[in-house]
Amino acid sequence: MRDDLFEINAEGVDTEAIVAEIRKTVAEKTEQGVYADARIARAERSNLMNLRDEEGFLAFYLDCLKDAVFVDISDFEIHERRPCFGRLLVILKTTIWKLLKFYTYRLWSQQNQVNGLLLSAVESTESKYRDRIEALERRIDELEKRGGGKSSEES
Amino acid sequence: MKKAERIAFVTPRFSEGATIGGAETLLKSLAVHAAASGRSVTILTTCAQDHFTWENTLPPGSKTVNGIEVIFFPVDEDRDIDAFLRTQTTISSGRAVSMEEENTWIENNVNSRALCEHLQQNGDNYDSIVAGPYLFGLIYHAAMVHPKKTVLVPCLHDEAFAYLSVFERLFNTVGALMFNTAPEMELARRLYKPDPDAMSVVGMGLDSFDCDPNAFSRQQGIKTPYVIYSGRREQLKGTPLLIDYMTTFRSRTGHDIKLVLTGSGPVDCPAELRPHLIDVGFVTEDEKHNAMAGALAFCHPSVNESLGIVILEAWLAETPCLVHEKAAVLRDHCVKGGGGLWFKTYPEFEAELSLLLDNRNARDQLAAAGKRYVMENYRWDRITDKMLNVLDA
Numbered sequence: 439m440r441d442d443l444f445e446i447n448a449e450g451v452d453t454e455a456i457v458a459e460i461r462k463t464v465a466e467k468t469e470q471g472v473y474a475d476a477r478i479a480r481a482e483r484s485n486l487m488n489l490r491d492e493e494g495f496l497a498f499y500l501d502c503l504k505d506a507v508f509v510d511i512s513d514f515e516i517h518e519r520r521p522c523f524g525r526l527l528v529i530l531k532t533t534i535w536k537l538l539k540f541y542t543y544r545l546w547s548q549q550n551q552v553n554g555l556l557l558s559a560v561e562s563t564e565s566k567y568r569d570r571i572e573a574l575e576r577r578i579d580e581l582e583k584r585g586g587g588k589s590s591e592e593s
Numbered sequence: 594m595k596k597a598e599r600i601a602f603v604t605p606r607f608s609e610g611a612t613i614g615g616a617e618t619l620l621k622s623l624a625v626h627a628a629a630s631g632r633s634v635t636i637l638t639t640c641a642q643d644h645f646t647w648e649n650t651l652p653p654g655s656k657t658v659n660g661i662e663v664i665f666f667p668v669d670e671d672r673d674i675d676a677f678l679r680t681q682t683t684i685s686s687g688r689a690v691s692m693e694e695e696n697t698w699i700e701n702n703v704n705s706r707a708l709c710e711h712l713q714q715n716g717d718n719y720d721s722i723v724a725g726p727y728l729f730g731l732i733y734h735a736a737m738v739h740p741k742k743t744v745l746v747p748c749l750h751d752e753a754f755a756y757l758s759v760f761e762r763l764f765n766t767v768g769a770l771m772f773n774t775a776p777e778m779e780l781a782r783r784l785y786k787p788d789p790d791a792m793s794v795v796g797m798g799l800d801s802f803d804c805d806p807n808a809f810s811r812q813q814g815i816k817t818p819y820v821i822y823s824g825r826r827e828q829l830k831g832t833p834l835l836i837d838y839m840t841t842f843r844s845r846t847g848h849d850i851k852l853v854l855t856g857s858g859p860v861d862c863p864a865e866l867r868p869h870l871i872d873v874g875f876v877t878e879d880e881k882h883n884a885m886a887g888a889l890a891f892c893h894p895s896v897n898e899s900l901g902i903v904i905l906e907a908w909l910a911e912t913p914c915l916v917h918e919k920a921a922v923l924r925d926h927c928v929k930g931g932g933g934l935w936f937k938t939y940p941e942f943e944a945e946l947s948l949l950l951d952n953r954n955a956r957d958q959l960a961a962a963g964k965r966y967v968m969e970n971y972r973w974d975r976i977t978d979k980m981l982n983v984l985d986a
Contacts, residue, residue: 451931451962456955457941460948464940473940481841481939484834488896488919489937498938 476506507553597721597984607638616726666708677701702730712738750897773900776921798973806886819851821888826858831894885910908963932963
């Protein structure tokens with residue numbers, strides 16, 4: 439953030455310049471993958487309606503979603519905060535997890551496959567129709583220019 | 594110029610306290626200031642207080658409140674709520690509806706035949722009828738009783754209902770339209786193309802207030818920065834978005850920051866945010882102002898606002914705002930006043946909230962700019978003059 443955007447005792451604050459600066463930084467970080475995060479996909483679920491007309495938003499949302507589609511079925515470290523029978527409880531929970539894992543592994547891996555396939559389908563549909571719409575817009579522009587009418591960029 | 598000496602204000606709900614919606618607060622405040630300017634004011638409203646049930650809980654009849662006559666009329670109880678909700682769902686999904694469905698929706702909306710009959714019988718006793726907001730059958734029908742005398746305060750939002758042809762008819766039939774902000778007027782121009790001479794921007798005034806920025810944290814035992822939202826909690830107001838954003842902000846940045854909510858409505862909060870959510874429900878105006886004054890920022894996540902009274906209040910409490918870019922009115926306030934920033938996606942929200950947390954100077958400068966903007970543009974004497982100019986025209 440540029441320091442001159444907030445001068446001490448400045449009469450007015452140029453919020454448009456500040457937001458533009460923030461957006462520039464966010465765009466750079468997005469390129470670096472800083473925001474490819476399942477938590478962001480979750481946070482944006484209520485924003486989908488607000489931004490349904492935004493061209494780039496769906497692509498960004500799908501990018502965040504990539505990290506969220508697969509259910510984590512790998513082992514994890516089990517802790518126990520209770521001081522009494524702590525070790526025993528850890529052994530018990532580890533055993534229960536191993537039994538559960540045995541019965542649910544097939545189910546979760548199938549679910550992960552479905553999630554992955556669905557995301558790929560949505561991504562390819564989005565990409566296909568985006569390309570087709572862009573091609574149609576170019577074609578309309580060409581035809582309008584040829585006919586002397588208003589191009590879609592002007593409208 | 595003909596002076597509007599006797600003015601009726603029509604509003605769906607009226608409360609002697611402050612616990613009603615923004616549009617009703619606006620109508621009530623305009624009525625109070627018209628009366629203070631020496632005009633004879635009558636408020637016509639319903640016996641309902643709850644905006645979900647619209648149950649007639651207050652007794653019908655006349656009552657004097659702070660020197661103003663308020664007449665309460667019952668909400669029609671014979672409406673077909675199922676038909677209303679069915680068409681409401683179709684309309685809000687953005688699907689096209691027939692004229693017949695529009696009529697079903699407006700006729701089974703919140704209406705009061707008793708209020709309209711009063712206007713029919715007593716129309717000559719009022720020089721001007723100020724009615725709003727636009728989204729109620731009650732306001733539509735009341736405006737159609739004496740349309741040329743009616744000044745509509747629409748509180749218009751860019752929402753599916755605004756595209757119904759009944760509202761195109763309403764906006765082109767009433768004598769005048771009084772908007773809260775220029776973007777709201779622009780929206781009406783785009784949707785209905787009303788007579789430009791009939792349109793004015795008036796808005797609502799705010800009185801400055803004293804507040805203690807430490808009082809709320811002290812009372813609630815809060816030792817960390819907090820973001821505040823005041824108002825109804827519902828999908829349309831964007832509160833689920835705020836809850837999701839705050840949960841993610843805490844998880845991604847590791848900042849210990851709380852979320853404070855004042856107002857009504859249920860909150861669906863994930864378990865991880867629950868210990869950091871301070872929901873105080875309805876509070877007094879003083880308590881609300883203290884809570885705003887102590888906040889790092891006021892976040893208004895709604896994309897449908899015609900004025901955004903709460904962000905103006907937050908600025909008076911010297912707190913900067915974060916608003917959604919799609920809220921044209923709130924964004925316009927932030928551009929003109931310099932008191933807040935706007936976000937379109939979570940990463941922008943994260944960057945802006947981090948800026949306010951890390952740069953106290955930036956936070957304070959935004960807050961000071963917001964306060965100057967409200968003091969210069971939303972003084973009651975200016976707003977009252979603008980309103981009376983419209984009513985006297």
